């Protein structure tokens with residue numbers, strides 16, 4: 364969509380994407396090309412993926428966000444003529460690192476896109492529909508993207524559906540001179556999936572979702588933050604909305620053992636590398652007890668992992 368917009372508006376050389384490291388955007392070829400190139404998920408495809416531009420995501424050191432924003436500015440100064448868009452997951456990155464950044468950083472990146480005339484794509488496939496405590500993560504920074512990617516909670520998980528939203532500027536640019544959008548998969552706009560999405564979004568908006576996310580956040584904090592003091596294998600605990608992340612100092616030694624531990628405590632989570640994370644549902648009332656089952660299972664799994672390492 365971004366590439367077609369520039370092509371139709373007289374800047375066909377703007378075909379690259381710029382992003383930050385530790386991102387995850389999916390497993391199809393275009394999406395894989397903007398995922399973190401070194402964190403292990405798509406290494407075997409590197410030779411066939413389009414080469415995109417990367418800037419280090421903010422480190423957790425003081426000044427980390429400023430430094431990353433400066434690198435982004437430098438890259439845009441040098442290459443904006445070739446760049447269609449900056450793509451990123453706003454406020455919290457997903458499976459590529461579950462790293463959180465501030466609304467300030469997000470606003471800064473958005474403003475750089477305005478300054479250097481590149482589009483801003485917000486991938487809210489994981490963060491959309493309330494997950495971070497705001498309906499969309501972009502709302503934390505009061506910004507609006509040129510292109511918004513949605514999926515997952517769009518249908519509440521009941522049917523597969525993704526959606527790409529854009530602004531009148533992009534839409535009119537593409538449609539100029541009888542232009543049509545050049546992507547039309549067989550099942551695009553599937554009526555049944557659309558009906559499910561509408562019903563699901565209506566149910567969410569009619570529910571006290573914000574309150575539920577707030578309560579889940581409180582409970583996740585209560586259950587997981589102690590790990591920072593009680594475990595010497597834990598590097599960081601991050602809680603944002605209905606997302607709880609425990610980052611270990613080293614990758615888990617045996618994924619199946621950690622998973623078996625979690626399952627024996629009644630919880631299905633998928634540990635990945637150094638990360639153990641949970642994103643509990645909030646489309647129905649979820650009580651303290653349910654969140655506690657999850658956090659207790661994580662505490663137990665970390666304890667056993669620590670014992671295995673000694």
Ligand SMILES: Cc1ncc(COP(=O)(O)O)c(C=O)c1O
Nearest residue numbers: 387388389452457486488489514
């Ligand atoms: C932020 C983000 N973008 C994109 C995707 C990919 O979505 P899909 O698996 O529906 O292609 C995911 C999936 O986990 C995601 O978390």
